Amino acid sequence: MTLMPKKAHESLVQMTELVLPNDTNTFGNLMGGRLMYWMDIAAALACMKHCAAPVVTASVDNISFENPIKLGNVVHIEAIVTRAFTTSIEVHMKVWGEDPVLQYRYKSNEAFMTFVALDPNGKSVPYRR
Numbered sequence: 151m152t153l154m155p156k157k158a159h160e161s162l163v164q165m166t167e168l169v170l171p172n173d174t175n176t177f178g179n180l181m182g183g184r185l186m187y188w189m190d191i192a193a194a195l196a197c198m199k200h201c202a203a204p205v206v207t208a209s210v211d212n213i214s215f216e217n218p219i220k221l222g223n224v225v226h227i228e229a230i231v232t233r234a235f236t237t238s239i240e241v242h243m244k245v246w247g248e249d250p251v252l253q254y255r256y257k258s259n260e261a262f263m264t265f266v267a268l269d270p271n272g273k274s275v276p277y278r279r
């Protein structure tokens with residue numbers, strides 16, 4: 151199976167979540183692990199839009215949490231495929247928090263992740279270059 155080239159914008163995924171009590175740490179802010187879980191899903195969905203195949207997370211680059219996202223605030227995640235290598239796919243993510251009452255957004259973090267598309271036999275899938 152060979153994957154067809156696509157435009158980056160075709161892979162765009164916009165995910166919105168509400169921070170509920172079960173998502174928070176003891177300071178009442180969104181737990182980093184929960185945010186990474188949502189980022190992983192958004193990135194995987196962007197990759198699957200790109201390559202129309204199941205993908206696995208190969209690696210995650212540095213994630214630094216610039217601003218905490220508070221309980222009751224909204225999380226916005228944008229994921230887009232930025233580059234396809236031979237069998238691996240790079241995704242860029244931007245994350246914002248939003249106060250839904252005061253209606254302002256603030257940046258939380260951004261990150262790159264790498265995914266690999268697998269065929270039904272679990273083998274990585276090459277692209278047509």
Ligand SMILES: CC(C)(COP(=O)(O)OP(=O)(O)OC[C@H]1O[C@@H](n2cnc3c(N)ncnc32)[C@H](O)[C@@H]1OP(=O)(O)O)[C@@H](O)C(=O)NCCC(=O)NCCS
Nearest residue numbers: 206207208209210234235236237238239264265266268274
């Ligand atoms: C990622 C995985 C498919 C790579 O398989 P592999 O047999 O090592 O395959 P290859 O060595 O041919 O690498 C395939 C591609 O993945 C890339 N890759 C492998 N490990 C990587 C890593 N740690 N970071 C970034 N890219 C990686 C390779 O560079 C290669 O990319 P390219 O073909 O575009 O050059 C395999 O290691 C795997 O299944 N890992 C577990 C994935 C998983 O369970 N993720 C959930 C998180 S727990």
